[in-house]
Amino acid sequence: MVGQRGGSRDGAGRKPLYDEPTKVIRVPESRILEIKNYLTGSNKAKFNDVASITLVNPSSVMSIPLASEKVAAGFPSPAQDYVDKTLDMNEHLIKNEAATFVVRVASLSMRDAGIEIDDELIVDRSIEAKHEDIVIALIDNEFTVKRLMIEGDDNRWLKAENPEYSDIHLQDGQEMLIWGVVTFVIKPFRKR
Template sequence: MTSTYPLTAFEIKPVVITTETYHIPIALERVSAGFPSPAAEYMDGSIDLNKHLIKNKKSTFIVRVNSMSMRDAGISIDDELVVDRSVTAECGDIVIALINNEFTVKTLIIETLESDQQKVWLRAENPEFKSIYPRDNEDIEVWGVVTAVIKNVYKRRRKRS
């Protein structure tokens, strides 16, 4: 098992919404991930990515990931996470958390103990990485809930801005 503690998301950027709107066409047909099917040659409306990805623009930011600790949740290095601070985190949500002055992306786990106290910890979604169990003198501060993952699958990647 390899791990660095904590496993951080390395770049936080505010979301900037311009007055320009780009509507991207939506195909009527869904795309098969198995055997190909004949595709219809027309589009059905369009989608505004600002409205699609951002529910509360004043509380939304983007984080770029630099760890494979969330691999099994479909999150990889250089993925950009859309994070909303206005969403109340619940058990099982993928969150951006602050622990020991370091940011990390993990699955939030909240367990109720026999004493009716709650145990809060952060689960890594890759068995090669350790989950984070805060010590008695440590607090986990949830900064926001991940609401979307932006993944660049195009092989000729553009240079980072």
């Protein structure tokens, strides 16, 4: 056996996790964590809604032309092809610079509210969350984006806006911190 390379060797290779044959399957990337938790028997909720959080830095003015006429959903008139003023995007999107963050979305749990994977959310931490606001919440040291539902004085829960995802009702011992309120969604419509 000295000098032998390649081929199978007793005791070499990956050790099986299961005492039966396995099969590779394709699953949506947004559901991988949920499936892993199911397979490992973890009964603790895990969230995978937030990919990144970045503090905004509006160090420069970014003005873009603002058309003076509103655009109908149909074909616009060529006669209305002029610009009346400009719009500063920082001023438009950011009300409190020190408390505003951009959060990149990592799941489809809010799809029916128009929020999808890789969308960027403008989140203001200085706003007090109200019933039905879309919020970034911290549960068990993990971030999630959901709609805040407030029923009475003591019943607060988080609603997913996609029937494939579960709503979040706190279990005994769990605490929820509302980290910030979503004020805008930045969504690319053109594939890069």
